[in-house]
Structures are given as C-alpha cells and as structure tokens.
Amino acid sequence: MFVTVALLILSLLMITKGADWFVESAVSISEKSGIPKIIIGATIVSFATTAPEFTVSVMAAYMGHVEMTVGNAVGSALCNIGLVLGLIIAMKAIPVEIHGFTRKGAFMLFSALLLIVVAYDGVISSFDGILLLMVFIGFMYYNVRLQRAIFKDNESIREKVPLSQLKRDIMLFVSGALLVVLGSRILVNSGITIAEWLGIPEMIIALTLVALGTSLPELITAVSSTLKGHQDISIGNILGANTMDIALILGVSAQITPLNILPQSLEYDFPLMIIIMVLLLIFGITGKKLERWEGGLIVGVYIGYVAGLFSLYN
Secondary structure (H helix, E strand, O other), X not given: OHHHHHHHHXXXXXXXXXXXXXXXXXXXXXXXXXXXXXXXXXXHHHHHHHHHHHHHHHHHHHOOOHHHHHHHHHHHXXXXXXXHHHHHHHHOOEEOOHHHHHHHHXXXXXXXXXXXXXXXXXXXXXXXXXXXXXXXXXXXXXXXXXXXXXXXXXXXXXXXXXHHHXXXXXXXXXXXXXXXXXXXHHHHHHHHHHHHHOOOOHHHHHHHHHHHHHHHHHHHHHHHHHHXXXXXXXXXXXXXXXXHHHHHHXXXXXXXXXXXXXXXXXXXXXXXXXXXXXXXXXXXXXXXXXXXXXXXXXXXXXXXXXXXXXXXXX
C-alpha cells in the first residue's frame, strides 16, 4: 500500500512538470512558426495527451478486457468535457472562435453519433472500427488543409524561423510529453490497484478512475494553459482529444478484437456523452463565449453522471 501511494504521488509530480514543459514549448512553437494555437492544440498536443488513453485501451483490447477499452475511451471523452473543460471555463470565461470551434466540434459530435450507430447491435466489429477511423482521418485532413491555407496566405511565416531555432522547444515538447505519458501510466496502474482493493466493477473503474487518470494530461495541460493565458489551446486540445478518444482509439482497438458493448453503455453512458457534448457546442455557438456559469453547469452534469453510475450500476 505504501509503495502504491508513493507511486501515485510520483506520477502526479511527473504529470505536473511534464505538462508545464509541454504547454510552454507548444506555445513557443506556435508563435515562432506562425501556426495558430488552436491548430497546435487540435493536432500535436491532442496526439500527445491522448497517448495514455490510446495505450491503455489498445493494451486492454489485446488482453481481452474490452470493457476497459470502451469504458476508458468513452469515460475519457466525458471527463474531458465534463470535468476538465468544465472546470477551466468555471475558472475563467473563454472567448470562442466560432469557425474553428464549430468545425472541430462537429467532428467530435459526429464521431460520438457514429459510435452509437455502429454499437447499436451490441458489438463494434472490425468494419465498424474502419468507419470510425475514417472520421479520424477526415479530422486530421481538415487540420492539415487548414494549416496549409494559413501558410499559403503568408509564405513568409514558413521561412521566418529555421528549424534549428526550434530544437530546444521540440526537445522540451518531447520531454514533457514523455513525462506526462509515463506519469499517467504509473497513475493508472496505482489507481487500479487501489480500486480493486475496494471491489469496484471493471466497467465503473474504466469509466471513472482510469478515465480520470488517462485524462489527467488534458486536465493539467488545460489548467496550465489557462493560468498562462492560453485558453485557446485548452479548447482545441479537448475537441481534438475527444475525436481521437472515440474515432482513433476505438477504431484501432476494434482491429485487434471485436468490442462487445454492454447495455449500460447504450442506455446510459453514450446518451450522457452526447448530452454533454451538445451542451458544450450550444454554449459556445450561441454566446460566442463560454461563460463561467456554463462551465459550472457542465461540471454539475458530469458529477450527476458519475453519481448515477455508482447508484445504478455498482
């Protein structure tokens, strides 16, 4: 027990320091290269912060624990909006750049709706996984096209800073990402051990503790971004990470083994995921700004979801 708790504390320190390097280097790369921070957040940062979810879910699928695979991916998507982004908005109102927000939000919502469609028969097959992966490919293609359009309008940005001047930033970015990923992995292992001692079912562990553990990179990155005045990274990161959680992680996992879907997921988890996504999109589009009370409401919905999870399915 002592070793497990010690590892838990160590993992939190690794994640905190890694996220600090991570955000600083991402912002520096953004400013020097001319790439908008929301693009950085929706691509590079999302890839790195989604790595824990990807690793845990794919490994779980390989080991035959498909409940852990699905629960972690869906639980992370819920946690990213309900807890991570909700808390960030509650801390400080965030202006919304409508064009980027609606496009990336549409990809996120479409991937979630497609998940419900392909999972309706109780299993996500290899073919279903390919459909999900096509959404992910479309999402990445959109971001690449957007980045190219930016550089096409201003070619001087591309030539402004040579790669040699970005080496330190890239090293910090990679080092920070490794600390975040390794720290998250240690946290998940320690957390699962503690949860199993408490006798919590695997699906609930995946939807809550594991999802929270693998979403810590998004949480720490979002908090660090906001405290440093770069909230636009938080939005792009969350929208990008959620699309990857659903389309990429479940798409790849389904290529390893068919993913059986519990009735609980179809009746409770998936609908709540859609509700919380729609809430976020409505708040962002209607007011062109995510207000603090809206963040509080999103957090409240998530807390209600978790409470219902334990009362109905534990």
